[in-house]
Amino acid sequence: MFNKILIANRGEIALRIVRCCKEMGIETVVVHSTADANGMAVRMADESVCIGPAPGRLSYLNIPAILSAAALTNADAIHPGIGFLAENEEFCRMVGEHGHTFIGPAPEHIAKMGDKAVAKDTMKALGLPLIPGSPGIVKNADDGLKIAKECGFPVLIKAVAGGGGKGMKVARSEGEFKSCFSMASAEAKAAFGNGDVYIEKYLSHPRHIEVQVIGDMYGNAVHLGERDCSIQRNHQKVVEECPSPALTAAQRKEVGELAASCVRKMKYLGVGTMEFLFEDGKFYFLEMNTRLQVEHPITEMVTGIDLVREQILVAAGKKLSFRQEDVKFNGHSIECRINAEHPETFIPSPGKVHRFHAPGGLGVRVDSALYDGYAVPPTYDSLVAKIVVHAASREEAMMRMERALEETVIEGINTNIPLHLRILQEPDFRTGQYNIHWLEKFLSGNKEEQKKAAS
Numbered sequence: 001m002f003n004k005i006l007i008a009n010r011g012e013i014a015l016r017i018v019r020c021c022k023e024m025g026i027e028t029v030v031v032h033s034t035a036d037a038n039g040m041a042v043r044m045a046d047e048s049v050c051i052g053p054a055p056g057r058l059s060y061l062n063i064p065a066i067l068s069a070a071a072l073t074n075a076d077a078i079h080p081g082i083g084f085l086a087e088n089e090e091f092c093r094m095v096g097e098h099g100h101t102f103i104g105p106a107p108e109h110i111a112k113m114g115d116k117a118v119a120k121d122t123m124k125a126l127g128l129p130l131i132p133g134s135p136g137i138v139k140n141a142d143d144g145l146k147i148a149k150e151c152g153f154p155v156l157i158k159a160v161a162g163g164g165g166k167g168m169k170v171a172r173s174e175g176e177f178k179s180c181f182s183m184a185s186a187e188a189k190a191a192f193g194n195g196d197v198y199i200e201k202y203l204s205h206p207r208h209i210e211v212q213v214i215g216d217m218y219g220n221a222v223h224l225g226e227r228d229c230s231i232q233r234n235h236q237k238v239v240e241e242c243p244s245p246a247l248t249a250a251q252r253k254e255v256g257e258l259a260a261s262c263v264r265k266m267k268y269l270g271v272g273t274m275e276f277l278f279e280d281g282k283f284y285f286l287e288m289n290t291r292l293q294v295e296h297p298i299t300e301m302v303t304g305i306d307l308v309r310e311q312i313l314v315a316a317g318k319k320l321s322f323r324q325e326d327v328k329f330n331g332h333s334i335e336c337r338i339n340a341e342h343p344e345t346f347i348p349s350p351g352k353v354h355r356f357h358a359p360g361g362l363g364v365r366v367d368s369a370l371y372d373g374y375a376v377p378p379t380y381d382s383l384v385a386k387i388v389v390h391a392a393s394r395e396e397a398m399m400r401m402e403r404a405l406e407e408t409v410i411e412g413i414n415t416n417i418p419l420h421l422r423i424l425q426e427p428d429f430r431t432g433q434y435n436i437h438w439l440e441k442f443l444s445g446n447k448e449e450q451k452k453a454a455s
């Protein structure tokens with residue numbers, strides 16, 4: 001087992017990992033930028049090392065600085081958290097070459113799943129259904145137009161290196177295809193240094209259903225159920241729930257087993273998420289994330305399994321301590337992502353938090369690195385807290401979430417809590433009738449469009 005883990009991340013996820021390590025009796029080192037010197041994870045860790053100035057590329061993406069910190073502090077393993085270097089094949093390989101264990105999958109798996117066109121090919125070969133579209137990368141707009149016409153408009157042009165909804169453009173007609181193609185490619189080049197794109201049919205009313213999986217070094221792999229992440233804005237998740245209100249028991253079993261069997265065949269190590277779009281009773285593979293997800297707590301609440309703990313154990317060479325039949329699903333969980341942003345304009349709102357009061361009580365969990373007097377830096381992601389509830393039924397979970405959000409105090413910055421409260425009161429949400437387009441239609445104020453997205 002590891003004696004010491006270095007955490008190469010920041011904010012609530014760094015704190016989440018520190019907390020888990022403490023409970024496992026493992027020492028922690030948190031690396032941080034100058035902007036995060038007062039971060040809660042830095043305060044809670046046994047050791048900390050400053051690895052550079054505020055911009056991510058000079059600190060949290062600075063591989064030599066992170067590896068030097070690991071050598072200096074004698075860390076056995078490195079946990080990359082979420083984002084930054086979590087899905088960077090080169091980093092994963094270098095961590096191993098420098099004698100530390102990377103807490104995550106093998107570099108080959110990161111590479112394969114990191115290129116979405118390769119990921120789709122791999123999953124197709126393993127028997128997963130795909131969204132109709134180009135067989136791989138589309139080299140130019142002329143080739144793209146041919147494929148788009150075959151699929152039928154609208155189509156989605158997507159970056160092979162994509163993430164966080166960047167490098168994605170919907171082309172609704174032949175006339176706008178070429179300009180959308182160049183925009184998607186340019187955005188992908190700017191965001192990921194790789195302008196390669198592929199094309200998919202743009203599904204009109206899917207839900208985003210993803211399956212949590214975990215595998216060990218001995219070929220064991222199980223799934224831990226699904227999460228419904230269809231409440232999205234700009235292709236980014238806002239509210240997640242587990243289980244999905246849209247699936248029947250048979251569909252739940254089908255997608256879970258499908259995902260677990262792929263993971264087993266791939267000999268995948270660690271935690272991962274297989275994402276699907278679900279439309280008219282059919283699942284289509286979207287992508288696989290080879291890391292922990294922001295929304296992992298809702299799976300933990302329903303299964304009672306600590307995913308970070310299991311992730312550390314399998315990375316250390318332990319066998320999975322449970323089989324598929326041991327995994328029990330209990331009640332319902334919802335997560336609201338609390339962002340430092342205006343609830344209507346979505347303008348980011350960094351700055352000093354004068355007063356922070358987290359909600360509590362039975363079935364309420366708050367993953368956040370906020371504290372009174374903490375200044376949210378303008379440099380990073382706007383996520384400042386995850387409010388998670390668990391209850392026996394979906395109805396009770398919604399009531400509990402409303403109560404928890406009303407109890408939360410975050411003064412000094414704007415947050416999207418008022419938006420969450422509005423969503424929770426909407427009849428479509430209450431009945432679980434929403435697809436991936438619902439939130440944007442709701443925000444547009446167009447009731448007709450919103451009704452169409454309530455499917």
Ligand code: ADP
Pocket residue numbers: 131156162163164165166200201202203204206208232235236275277286287436
């Ligand atoms: P990223 O890696 O950037 O998050 P994904 O491929 O996971 O990109 O897609 C993010 C979201 O974009 C999905 O959850 C879904 O809402 C939407 N999306 C992706 N592909 C399609 C598609 N073919 N049709 C409709 N919506 C899509």
